[in-house]
Amino acid sequence: MKYGESTFDLLYLLFAIVAGCLILRRARNKTEKQMGLATLILGCGDAFHLVPRVMNYFMQADLTAALGVGKLVTSITMTVFYVLLFFIWRGYYQEAGHKNTAVVVGALAILRIALCLFPQNGWLENSSDVTWGIIRNVPFVALGAVICWLYFQKRSADACFRPLWIYILLSFLFYIPVAVAAGLLPILGMLMLPKTICYILMIVAFLRAVGKKA
Numbered sequence: 001m002k003y004g005e006s007t008f009d010l011l012y013l014l015f016a017i018v019a020g021c022l023i024l025r026r027a028r029n030k031t032e033k034q035m036g037l038a039t040l041i042l043g044c045g046d047a048f049h050l051v052p053r054v055m056n057y058f059m060q061a062d063l064t065a066a067l068g069v070g071k072l073v074t075s076i077t078m079t080v081f082y083v084l085l086f087f088i089w090r091g092y093y094q095e096a097g098h099k100n101t102a103v104v105v106g107a108l109a110i111l112r113i114a115l116c117l118f119p120q121n122g123w124l125e126n127s128s129d130v131t132w133g134i135i136r137n138v139p140f141v142a143l144g145a146v147i148c149w150l151y152f153q154k155r156s157a158d159a160c161f162r163p164l165w166i167y168i169l170l171s172f173l174f175y176i177p178v179a180v181a182a183g184l185l186p187i188l189g190m191l192m193l194p195k196t197i198c199y200i201l202m203i204v205a206f207l208r209a210v211g212k213k214a
Contacts, residue, residue, distance in 0.1 A: 002057040005193075009050040012196055016043025019203050026210045031091030035206040038084035042199060045077025068126035075116045079140060083109045085147050085168075092161065092209070093154050101146070108143040112136065128183020137179050144172045160209040164202060171198035 020040030027033040049070035056063045086105045090098060115121075115136040122129060151165035174195035182188045 006054040006057055008193065008196075009054055012200065013043055013047050013050060015200065016040075016046070016203060019043075019207060023206055023210050028210075029091075031088055032210050034084050034088050034091065035210060038081050038088065039203050039206055041077050041084070042081045042203075045074050045081070048073035048077075064126045065124045068123040071126070072116060072121070072123040075136070075140075076113055079109050079112050079116075079143070082140075082143050082147050086150065089147070089150050089154070093157060101150070105143060105146060108139045108146070112139040112143065115139065130180060130184065133180045133183070137176065141172060141176065144168060148172075158209075160205055160212065164205055167198045167201045167205075171195050171202075174198070 016039055020036050020038075020043055022036075023039055024033060024036030027036055049067070052063050052066040052070045055061075056067065083105055086102070089095065090102075118132070118136075120129070121127065121132050121136065148165050148168040151161065151168060155162050155165055174191040177188045178191050178195070
């Protein structure tokens, strides 16, 4: 189990970081640069959580604080990733304006990050408090719902991004049980595997979009 999960996690991180660099190198415009930046933020942010997790399998040291802080960093970078998905949507589909939507996205992201910074989350103790797991994820789920709806509306407009709304929806369906109740039922942590696969598929969509001929 530990070898399989560790191998998957490390290969995912390597793929995300290399793909992010590749997308930035190939980017021809601001929107494609945002795709590369979003991919790098996703990969580097997840590294703060996944690397200590892998180390915890093979080391005797107490990595409680590292695991908790890693979750905090990942919580923030995932939020930034979804904000970037909004700007990618706006640029990719040439949707000018949407100021009200931008305000909602920004407000939900700020609220989510602010809630993550509350000491009651107990990051240094790698706490699994269910109450705060719910509180900090309410604005995050709302943010994901907004982004999912935007891509759903454009599902017929482009082949590269057509299934993106499905990946977003599934990633949240897999993530919510883990974020809220994995501390009480550790087996739920297995849902992080299909969640990560959803992120991989999003990155593949970015690679396809950047690889299209102008």
